[in-house]
Amino acid sequence: xxxxxxxxxxxxxxxxxxxxxxxxxxxxxxxxxxxxxxxxxxxxxxxxxxxxxxxxxxxxxxxxxxxxxxxxxxxxxxxxxxxxxxxxxxxxxxxxxxxxxxxxxxxxxxxxxxxxxxxxxxxxxxxxxxxxxxxxxxxxxxxxxxxxxxxxxxxxxxxxxxxxxxxxxxxxxxxxxxxxxxxxxxxxxxxxxxxxxxxxxxxxxxxxxxxxxxxxxxxxxxxxxxxxxxxxxxxxxxxxxxxxxxxxxxxxxxxxxxxxxxxxxxxxxxxxxxxxxxxxxxxxxxxxxxxxxxxxxxxxxxxxxxxxxxxxxxxxxxxxxxxxxxxxxx
Amino acid sequence: xxxxxxxxxxxxxxxxxxxxxxxxxxxxxxxxxxxxxxxxxxxxxxxxxxxxxxxxxxxxxxxxxxxxxxxxxxxxxxxxxxxxxxxxxxxxxxxxxxxxxxxxxxxxxxxxxxxxxxxxxxxxxxxxxxxxxxxxxxxxxxxxxxxxxxxxxxxxxxxxxxxxxxxxxxxxxxxxxxxxxxxxxxxxxxxxxxxxxxxxxxxxxxxxxxxxxxxxxxxxxxxxxxxxxxxxxxxxxxxxxxxxxxxxxxxxxxxxxxxxxxxxxxxxxxxxxxxxxxxxxxxxxxxxxxxxxxxxxxxxxxxxxxxxxxxxxxxxxxxxxxxxxxxxxx
DNA sequence: AACATATTCGCAAACGTTTGCGAAAACCTT
DNA sequence: AAGGTTTTCGCAAACGTTTGCGAATATGTT
Numbered sequence: 001x002x003x004x005x006x007x008x009x010x011x012x013x014x015x016x017x018x019x020x021x022x023x024x025x026x027x028x029x030x031x032x033x034x035x036x037x038x039x040x041x042x043x044x045x046x047x048x049x050x051x052x053x054x055x056x057x058x059x060x061x062x063x064x065x066x067x068x069x070x071x072x073x074x075x076x077x078x079x080x081x082x083x084x085x086x087x088x089x090x091x092x093x094x095x096x097x098x099x100x101x102x103x104x105x106x107x108x109x110x111x112x113x114x115x116x117x118x119x120x121x122x123x124x125x126x127x128x129x130x131x132x133x134x135x136x137x138x139x140x141x142x143x144x145x146x147x148x149x150x151x152x153x154x155x156x157x158x159x160x161x162x163x164x165x166x167x168x169x170x171x172x173x174x175x176x177x178x179x180x181x182x183x184x185x186x187x188x189x190x191x192x193x194x195x196x197x198x199x200x201x202x203x204x205x206x207x208x209x210x211x212x213x214x215x216x217x218x219x220x221x222x223x224x225x226x227x228x229x230x231x232x233x234x235x236x237x238x239x240x241x242x243x244x245x246x247x248x249x250x251x252x253x254x255x256x257x258x259x260x261x262x263x264x265x266x267x268x269x270x271x272x273x274x275x276x277x278x279x280x281x282x283x284x285x286x287x288x289x290x291x292x293x294x295x296x297x298x299x300x301x302x303x304x305x306x307x308x309x310x311x312x313x314x315x316x317x318x319x320x321x322x323x324x325x326x327x328x329x330x
Numbered sequence: 331x332x333x334x335x336x337x338x339x340x341x342x343x344x345x346x347x348x349x350x351x352x353x354x355x356x357x358x359x360x361x362x363x364x365x366x367x368x369x370x371x372x373x374x375x376x377x378x379x380x381x382x383x384x385x386x387x388x389x390x391x392x393x394x395x396x397x398x399x400x401x402x403x404x405x406x407x408x409x410x411x412x413x414x415x416x417x418x419x420x421x422x423x424x425x426x427x428x429x430x431x432x433x434x435x436x437x438x439x440x441x442x443x444x445x446x447x448x449x450x451x452x453x454x455x456x457x458x459x460x461x462x463x464x465x466x467x468x469x470x471x472x473x474x475x476x477x478x479x480x481x482x483x484x485x486x487x488x489x490x491x492x493x494x495x496x497x498x499x500x501x502x503x504x505x506x507x508x509x510x511x512x513x514x515x516x517x518x519x520x521x522x523x524x525x526x527x528x529x530x531x532x533x534x535x536x537x538x539x540x541x542x543x544x545x546x547x548x549x550x551x552x553x554x555x556x557x558x559x560x561x562x563x564x565x566x567x568x569x570x571x572x573x574x575x576x577x578x579x580x581x582x583x584x585x586x587x588x589x590x591x592x593x594x595x596x597x598x599x600x601x602x603x604x605x606x607x608x609x610x611x612x613x614x615x616x617x618x619x620x621x622x623x624x625x626x627x628x629x630x631x632x633x634x635x636x637x638x639x640x641x642x643x644x645x646x647x648x649x650x651x652x653x654x655x656x657x658x659x660x
Numbered sequence: 661a662a663c664a665t666a667t668t669c670g671c672a673a674a675c676g677t678t679t680g681c682g683a684a685a686a687c688c689t690t
Numbered sequence: 691a692a693g694g695t696t697t698t699c700g701c702a703a704a705c706g707t708t709t710g711c712g713a714a715t716a717t718g719t720t
Binding site: 053114283 | 418
């Protein structure tokens, strides 16, 4: 039984296509009993409206594009998971496009979003994206673009991201309250804006409170580098009482080192991280962390998207407030 | 500058719509120089064909649906990541639908796939799905369905999954070769077919080789349960020399317990897991595991899908061969 | 120069749906 | 019973594209 269309239904019912169409959407123009006849048959033969015809006719789409560097990341995972739920509840679907942190593929993905005339796009740009004009141009085509997580710096556009500064401040305050005096703080690649923001706010906070803590800041570009650094610094007779990790990636390296050295948390060393929230539960005791959850961000991004579709034309930068989740590592 | 269509191009060039359409796809019926004129203008004004019109006209789609219980899972993450790459290279897109392990939502998602007349769908069913007829009926609509990972048991359908038995056999053989004598083996929920297959093959292998190893099999339905079990069994003066984990979920619980008890790998206890491959790298030493990678599975699933679209009508059950990845935990 | 063939292009229908508008039929109102 | 409303429905155009077919023009052959 191939595709059943409005035309077929109309023939079967001795009605016109328009009447069938209207009946199915409870249009007041068609008699109640006719509506029921139509709906009954439609259900019987498993009629499903052809989305392509609808989208063509209405020039509207119920699909959002999501362009991200890569899906294999706890943050994007929770973001997408949450976004998909929101979308589904609003009868939208999600199309996932990975750019592999390659601006060329990213552009190609953007082209496809445009070609598919999607209802809107969520995008987390690659670390190498420097021209965001192609994105902004979509706004002219009435395709709203919401940047999230990794967002362009200066331009006027819709952004939804973690409040990096607030997270770092909260981390620093936590350490100060806990009276940690010798802190090993590990940050990511120094050229990344996220690193710069967190590092700056972290250090500023210690100054602001006039803390006398010794803070040793180092950079690690990967889990492996993070591991090596910690092995070096915590090797023997170290003087640190806590390690701060800027990200999950770094936390993993730190915890590997902790295991290698056979250190006990929090007796031998404390650990505090900024994290998406999954990784900290993998260890004992559970790591204390500042949460930068993709879930919340997705909700914010989605409602911003709906606002844009509804006509809101002004741009806005939203930040998700980080919270401290206490584990047993401090 | 709103949408530019073939008609607009035609007017601008003083050509007919058909000629413009043909020119853009290098049809031999249109003069070489005309083609170039057309293409040039099209590039200039950023023309993008309207996908909806094309799909409607050709009754073809370049989108695949992916229905999974939930995206927040390392296995699905690597599967989707890999599948998206394959899709992109073949000019397809991926629509992600989560069923939240709820058969009702799963059915709803299926309906949407049908409504969108997708080119095909990949589905990993929920643990509670018992009627797969709705899926099979899509085949009548010429929408190929490829089941992956969690697949229905008996019916004739296209399945691509991990070779559970082979993975368990390989695990058992590894333990036998390493001359482990006291084995604590932790499996998932006993009613899951994946658990049954792995448990059976695991035990059978010890029998087959006439091993004299003591194997204690227990079940754990979650990471937390896994943690508790290990705490009980490895608490004090235990006699085990190795713990086998059927899955990542279980491995995480085991490793938490190992950390809680302050055990050193592999000196105090050995650990072997069946895993997707990410989690084992989070620990020191890296956990030795049998790999059941989502990447490989995705490639297999995708090529099977292409075959189906190309007309292959027979169904097939494909299994991905597991491999042993040596870490330092044995 | 006459004809055949090749090249280049346009007409028009079709895909399945939505929707403004008008027509027919039914129902009131007086 | 005549006019006015309301209810119920169908006609036809439109969305942007593809494609079979035929027409017009150009090219080749004798």
